[in-house]
Amino acid sequence: MVAAVLAGLSLLSLLTCGYLAWGTRRGGAGEAPGNLLGEEPAAGAPRSQPHIIFILADDQGFRDVGYHGSEIRTPTLDKLAAEGVKLENYYVQPMCTPSRSQLITGKYQIHTGLQHSIIRPTQPNCLPLDNVTLPQKLKEVGYSTHMVGKWHLGFYRRECMPTQRGFDSFFGSLLGSGDYYTHFKCDSPGICGYDLYENDNAAWDHDNGIYSTQMYTQKVQQILASHNPRKPIFLYIAYQAVHSPLQAPGRYFEHYRSINNINRRRYAAMLACLDEAINNVTLALRKYGYYENSIIIYSSDNGGQPMAGGSNWPLRGSKGTYWEGGIRAVGFVHSPLLKNKGSVCKELVHITDWFPTLITLAEGQIDEDIQLDGYDVWETISEGRRSPRVDILHNIDPIYTKAKNGSWAAGYGIWNTAIQSAIRVNHWKLLTGNPGYSDWVPPQAFSNAGPNRWHNERVSWSAGKTVWLFNITADPYERVDLSARHPEVVKQLLRRLSQFNKTAVPVRYPPKDPRSNPKLNGGVWGPWFKEDEKKKKSDKSKGANKQKKRKNKKKAS
Numbered sequence: 001m002v003a004a005v006l007a008g009l010s011l012l013s014l015l016t017c018g019y020l021a022w023g024t025r026r027g028g029a030g031e032a033p034g035n036l037l038g039e040e041p042a043a044g045a046p047r048s049q050p051h052i053i054f055i056l057a058d059d060q061g062f063r064d065v066g067y068h069g070s071e072i073r074t075p076t077l078d079k080l081a082a083e084g085v086k087l088e089n090y091y092v093q094p095m096c097t098p099s100r101s102q103l104i105t106g107k108y109q110i111h112t113g114l115q116h117s118i119i120r121p122t123q124p125n126c127l128p129l130d131n132v133t134l135p136q137k138l139k140e141v142g143y144s145t146h147m148v149g150k151w152h153l154g155f156y157r158r159e160c161m162p163t164q165r166g167f168d169s170f171f172g173s174l175l176g177s178g179d180y181y182t183h184f185k186c187d188s189p190g191i192c193g194y195d196l197y198e199n200d201n202a203a204w205d206h207d208n209g210i211y212s213t214q215m216y217t218q219k220v221q222q223i224l225a226s227h228n229p230r231k232p233i234f235l236y237i238a239y240q241a242v243h244s245p246l247q248a249p250g251r252y253f254e255h256y257r258s259i260n261n262i263n264r265r266r267y268a269a270m271l272a273c274l275d276e277a278i279n280n281v282t283l284a285l286r287k288y289g290y291y292e293n294s295i296i297i298y299s300s301d302n303g304g305q306p307m308a309g310g311s312n313w314p315l316r317g318s319k320g321t322y323w324e325g326g327i328r329a330v331g332f333v334h335s336p337l338l339k340n341k342g343s344v345c346k347e348l349v350h351i352t353d354w355f356p357t358l359i360t361l362a363e364g365q366i367d368e369d370i371q372l373d374g375y376d377v378w379e380t381i382s383e384g385r386r387s388p389r390v391d392i393l394h395n396i397d398p399i400y401t402k403a404k405n406g407s408w409a410a411g412y413g414i415w416n417t418a419i420q421s422a423i424r425v426n427h428w429k430l431l432t433g434n435p436g437y438s439d440w441v442p443p444q445a446f447s448n449a450g451p452n453r454w455h456n457e458r459v460s461w462s463a464g465k466t467v468w469l470f471n472i473t474a475d476p477y478e479r480v481d482l483s484a485r486h487p488e489v490v491k492q493l494l495r496r497l498s499q500f501n502k503t504a505v506p507v508r509y510p511p512k513d514p515r516s517n518p519k520l521n522g523g524v525w526g527p528w529f530k531e532d533e534k535k536k537k538s539d540k541s542k543g544a545n546k547q548k549k550r551k552n553k554k555k556a557s
């Protein structure tokens with residue numbers, strides 16, 4: 001009976017809030033000198049190739065946007081989304097590195113070796129160099145490519161740096177987090193360093209104590225001001241906000257002093273600053289003549305972290321989990337080039353889809369030997385057509401902590417349910433192993449000074465449970481597990497997992513390298529692995545072996 005009722009449910013309507021006109025906001029996050037309002041765009045007819053502006057927020061919760069009913073004001077995001085296409089069935093990965101790697105390659109984690117966790121600052125690891133990247137493909141068809149913000153795809157070798165992976169310029173951080181003002185990061189006690197780069201060098205000259213959201217926006221404005229809008233540009237803006245540490249300029253707290261929870265209050269101020277920064281980016285696009293031929297894509301990289309102020313309500317779980325709260329993201333497309341403006345897209349879209357979608361829009365070619373996991377979804381977004389995507393492999397992580405009671409028997413001999421995995425096929429979603437923190441965290445959980453788990457809704461699973469099945473279309477909040485009622489569906493999805501797993505490459509997750517310590521690199525986080533040194537050592541060993549052979553020959557003669 002419950003299943004029948006669920007099948008008839010539709011997604012709850014999302015609350016909206018009022019919008020500000022572009023001309024009503026002045027100053028603030030990254031405003032360039034002079035008034036950006038009311039100025040005529042630069043002259044010159046745009047080319048057919050669109051300017052692509054991809055804005056990636058960090059750790060923004062599903063609820064944390066005005067049009068999803070948040071108490072945090074986001075007038076810029078609300079207006080851009082309302083005039084564009086809201087993506088309401090849009091998925092990313094549950095953590096930073098995985099989402100960024102899939103965006104830039106169009107491939108699932110199992111096909112790049114980054115299935116497990118994130119790339120740590122001390123690991124000799126990066127996005128594998130044999131993977132073609134989105135900026136590299138766009139450069140092939142004449143795009144200028146620029147990145148501003150957080151990289152987090154590895155840097156132990158110079159070849160791993162953004163400027164070596166297709167970007168003409170890079171200004172930002174290499175690590176996953178750091179101080180918003182000083183740009184310092186400690187990975188562990190005594191392992192600390194500076195993390196702000198311009199291209200391949202530490203940007204000491206920019207260390208002026210400017211809040212990173214504002215500093216990055218100013219850099220974006222400088223790039224737009226100096227580029228010729230007749231030539232296509234790809235601008236990847238990966239803001240640090242709203243990732244911890246929770247820091248924001250004082251004036252952004254003005255509207256949120258009534259929030260008792262200090263983490264939520266700080267988070268709200270950070271998001272308000274981010275919203276204003278995106279307003280200023282949009283104004284710069286208009287001022288310098290890019291807007292009419294531009295495509296602006298906005299996305300969070302994963303779900304919010306309630307302990308750090310983020311809210312995913314009414315979704316279940318949080319960042320770092322494969323529940324909907326960890327992987328279902330805020331996302332929209334805003335562009336004068338859209339055919340169905342002011343619409344909502346409920347078709348299935350995944351972060352890997354941007355790779356083929358944007359290359360096709362840029363009139364580029366996708367090589368036949370590149371086996372992508374993404375689909376071209378532009379017609380789905382722009383015209384409201386059905387999505388070519390029918391499934392998503394959320395992930396298979398063979399080295400994550402195994403579920404104690406998982407087994408091949410629990411997986412019908414098809415799959416070892418001790419392994420952490422998650423997959424979506426049409427309406428169905430299957431999880432195995434240990435899917436992570438599974439509470440629902442309602443807004444009242446933030447009513448006190450600190451996160452109050454007393455308000456959380458918790459579920460005590462029966463002992464030994466390692467398989468869950470949900471009809472996500474009917475039950476988007478994952479409240480009714482259907483695995484016992486539909487064993488045949490469970491088996492079908494387990495077989496699909498098994499098929500995916502046969503295509504997986506080995507996991508890349510090396511131990512830390514002591515040479516990564518910034519103290520050995522001038523106090524800066526940066527490349528430490530020297531290819532030349534390795535060659536010299538190998539050359540020396542080869543030379544020594546040759547000398548030994550010669551000596552042995554002489555002795556023998």
